Amino acid sequence: MNALQWTRDLAMGVRFALTGGREGWTRALLTAVGVGLGVALLLLTTAIPNALAVRHEREAARTDITFVDSAPLSRADDTLLVANVGTDFRDESVRGRELEPEGPRAPLPPGVAEFPAKGEMVVSPALKELLESDSGKLLRERLPDRIAGTIAEEGLIGSSELAFYRGADGLAAHLGSGRVTRIDHFGEADEREPLDPVLLLLVVVMLVVLLMPVAVFIATAVRFGGERRDRRLAALRLVGSDSRMTRRIAAGEAMAGAVLGLLFGAGFFLIGRQLAGHAEVWHVSVFPSYLDPSPALALLVAVTVPAAAVLVTLFALRGVVIEPLGVVRTARPARRRLWWRLLLPLGGLAMLYPMFGQGNDDGEFNQYLVVGGVVLLLVGVTALLPWLVERVVTRLGTGGVSWQLAVRRLQVSSGTSARTVNGIAVAVAGAIALQMLLAGVDGDYTKDTAYDVTRAQMQVSLPEDVPVTSAAAKFGRTKGVRGVDAYSEGYLGDRREDPERSTMLTVGDCAALREIATLPSCRDGDAFAVIGAEYDTDTEKLAAPGRTLYLDPSYEGGPKSKEIPWTVPEGVKEARPRIGPTGTEQMGFLVTPKALAATAGPALTGQIYLRLDESVPDVQDLVRNTAAAVDPLASPMTWSAVERNERFTAIRTALFAGAACVLALIGASLLVSQLEQLRERRKLLSSLVAFGTRRRTLGLSVLWQTAIPIGLGLLLASAVGVTLGAVLLRMTDTTVRVDWSGVLSMTGIGAAVVLVVTLLSLPPLLRLMRPDGLRTE
Incomplete structure (x- = not known):
């Protein structure tokens, strides 16, 4: 088949998606919203390295007091006395400096237009807002100076940073105390040591764990409305298209939704980029200008997402027989095979096994093997979950009407329900593994301070x-x-x-x-x-x-x-x-x-x-x-009593911030997926209501349809997560201990997200359960 025919068929699918009436564009819109949420998070992820680099550059550019041995400067017309007067307010750090210029050419700190006089200070916008609020009353007693201006963006590392510069005199008497120094410029060269192997492993695994649920959801989003789409494709067979052409048209529809999702994703990203300037997660904040995605990575996302939509659609239709008079998938599907699904996690274990026992002292980890092994183990969750759901629901016994409705629906279409919860299952499995790894190596990056906090605080x-x-x-x-x-x-x-x-x-x-x-x-x-x-x-x-x-x-x-x-x-x-x-x-x-x-x-x-x-x-x-x-x-x-390694703490903070973003995405994606499934079953629900089925019964059946796959998904995620966590601990040459509190907390968070999504989907469900839903054109 030549490329021209492929192009024509894909283009026809695009036209069906965009001009196929309410049914076509509704499906395209749902797909676009789902894909757009994933794309937005991918773009955010590609922007994080740049944001971290800019934060570090800003921090380095304003460096003043250092502990590097160097010859002391003599007073000159280009020198400045700087005193470290930083403080803490509750659980927030406040960066503070006193400045005393010794000549007309004394260097100004980045972001400061002119030196404040004694009794004056220039502050960051966040600190100004805090000092002017009722909650900042205690801090205002400590910083009584008149606010003469604000620090510009180039002098801050984040929008929520608390920082100030104030004027001073007589600092020369305190030179040599460690808190006052004389400088003739701001900024120092970057002399950071590279990450040790275990911390590098943490970073690599963290990125994979945070991105895998996004990729899984994007793959799920391009399959929204699959059953209705297949019925439309049967009509195409009736007017003369062959099965291959029909599949390419379906791929074109999915590609249209994916491309539209790229536009939605860019819009969501721009909105999120602006909101990021007002947000603070675990004491980390950024300015919107920091979040500029790498052009190469952004282009990779733009190419990969539509291509993945085409491939996923063709893969999903491989077992569907679309005939002119209907779709054979409505018959009892063939039982899913287990053997090839087990090959994925086993292959992942095989890739990680050679690195057992390396840790910090016995060499570095192969990053490609780490990424490949973790990806295969997490993808194994998505492969095993449909098989597990199918096997369990076929053995579920009788019960109430709501239970029977839910079980029968799952028996007919267990794959759809499993795909819905794949994202949350992968996220929970990865979170459990990371929690075990963090808990296992925490002692290596935590040391006792020796302070007796019972005798002084x-x-x-x-x-x-x-x-x-x-x-x-x-x-x-x-x-x-x-x-x-x-x-x-x-x-x-x-x-x-x-x-x-x-x-x-x-x-x-x-x-x-x-x-x-x-x-x-x-x-x-x-x-x-x-x-x-x-x-x-x-x-x-x-x-x-x-x-x-x-x-x-x-x-x-x-x-x-x-x-x-x-x-x-x-x-x-x-x-x-x-x-x-x-x-x-x-x-x-x-x-x-x-x-x-x-x-x-x-x-x-x-x-x-x-x-x-x-x-x-x-x-x-x-x-x-x-x-x-x-x-x-x-x-x-x-x-x-204890203190943690700064880099380890920074990685933990980045993990929690990233996990918060991923959980928000998963919650939104699950809601979109739930609404799409309810829309697919609108006529069925309306028919049952018209025949006298109580709405309470239907509502409980929908809850059961969500609870059963979620329960199985969390159970599988816990098993895979504990396995991956144990493997990572063996790789770092750390004693394998299962952090059961962490396992339960991660599983509970996943269940809570699903519960919230289910509750939010109840109002649309009640609106759909009306007899007038049987109307058609």
């Missing part, structure tokens, strides 16, 4: 010139603070410059010192030397009474330090080490305030540990407000 680091005693009193008066331990800390050396031996000096009252060491007795004026602390070999040798030591000694290549002399007092007592709230043993000298001369104060920095009453609303923010009132450069930190 927050820590505040004070600048050197802030008196610790008065600051501790202010924190003690803060609502929700149950206890305060305050220390002044510094380093001691045996020489002014480049000391051979060094240790720590800690100043605090007796109650605070007992939190970090075991003391024989204590009163104000005592001094102690901690003997026997781990990794400390110098304190005992430096503890001779009358010996002169130097606070804050200087080191070669570093800035000049204070080098304040301190004499070891007579009667220094011996103390034994104790694990402190930070999880480490305190070393060096412990001194009560009266035992230390006032001249030592400038060489000490304050550390305050707070015990909180966490039943008080926003207690952490109340502490942060107090810290800002004590000094803008005070650094409060909330303790947690």
Whole structure:
């Protein structure tokens, strides 16, 4: 058959779809909406790499304070002093900087038109909205400066980012503290390390798992209205077309719906692109301009979707005999064979097996084998589900009228019902596998912080010139603070410059010192030397009474330090080490305030540990407000028992954001599919109502028709998901443990989506159950 004949037949199918009256364009519209939802998500997916790249570029372009060793800059007319005054508000991070230009050519941060004066600040649009709202009252107390402008898009990484720059003076006195630096430009080169093999495996599997349900739904959407279409094709046979021509015409109809779906998808994507600028998922937001699909990937979607529509239609019609007087599919279909359906998941396991036990230490994973193996396992769900539904429904017994109506419908057309739930089954199987993989490797990317959160829940680091005693009193008066331990800390050396031996000096009252060491007795004026602390070999040798030591000694290549002399007092007592709230043993000298001369104060920095009453609303923010009132450069930190690898956390966040989008698509696609099935059965439902069948009975029958395939689909998805999860854990050389709570939660989420869709389809169902639905032309 030549290409010209193919083109003519496909074109005829397109004309039938677009000019075939209400029946034709209704089917084309349903197909277009279904395909369009899938295409929109595919376009969004192709745009995600660009969005992530732009976010990283924006972050790199505004980099200012780094911890890379480099020669300190001298003051010049093109230098700028920058202080990190970032904070947190509830569970949101607020990026903050104080700016002090030192000359007319000082660099401006990206997105800022001019430097704010002292007492002024420029803020991100999201922060401005928050500060002007009632919910931002606590944060407004911390940021009282006048808002003089907003940060433009090029200075932010997302539309919902909370960020500000404010004017300052006197920052030079804090250079070298780690929170203030001098720069002559913004931006640093990208020096990120590549992902380790396990994280790369997570990313690859995540992309496959998120995209597979979309592909399955697109394949399902092009088959909407299949039974009515086949009856129309029988009429074509009656006027002279052969079976091959009829199938090509059907493929043309599907292609028309798919092409129209591309247009719908582009429209949905543009709408979603704009809405994305107002959305935040798991603290991640983007600007609409970030979501630009890769031209090559967008072209691939534009070519693949219509081609897939043609192939799926031809594949679906391979077992349908279309004759001039009807469609033979209305007879009892042949029983589905199992053997070839098992080959798909077995082939997937065979592709993944060679990578068992590799993990991070034993080599990288072959990405092509990973993608192929995961795809085959998930496609196996779509192949096995129709067979499983057919086998189960043929054995279902008698019951009520609604049950019998549902079972008989499934026995006649089990394939249609299975196709409807394929997408949700694939999504649940993939989600279960990823949940198991995440839970299995979580321990490799999570570590204990060693902080004893039962003894303190927050820590505040004070600048050197802030008196610790008065600051501790202010924190003690803060609502929700149950206890305060305050220390002044510094380093001691045996020489002014480049000391051979060094240790720590800690100043605090007796109650605070007992939190970090075991003391024989204590009163104000005592001094102690901690003997026997781990990794400390110098304190005992430096503890001779009358010996002169130097606070804050200087080191070669570093800035000049204070080098304040301190004499070891007579009667220094011996103390034994104790694990402190930070999880480490305190070393060096412990001194009560009266035992230390006032001249030592400038060489000490304050550390305050707070015990909180966490039943008080926003207690952490109340502490942060107090810290800002004590000094803008005070650094409060909330303790947690564990911390996760940033990249692992980012991947988890991306997974949850992607899963939310896929679930939204699946819900919408299931609703469209349900409405299409109800439209197909409109006359049947109207006939049953006309003969006296109660609407309640019909409604229950429709619910059963949904519940049975969904139940079987979730059962199969759980089995395949657990299998795939176990395989992925073996690949990462991790002990295989089934996260049953994760399995149940993923299955429950899938069932909840179906329940919501079913409830939304009830109003259209009630409208269809009317005798006037028997009207025809």
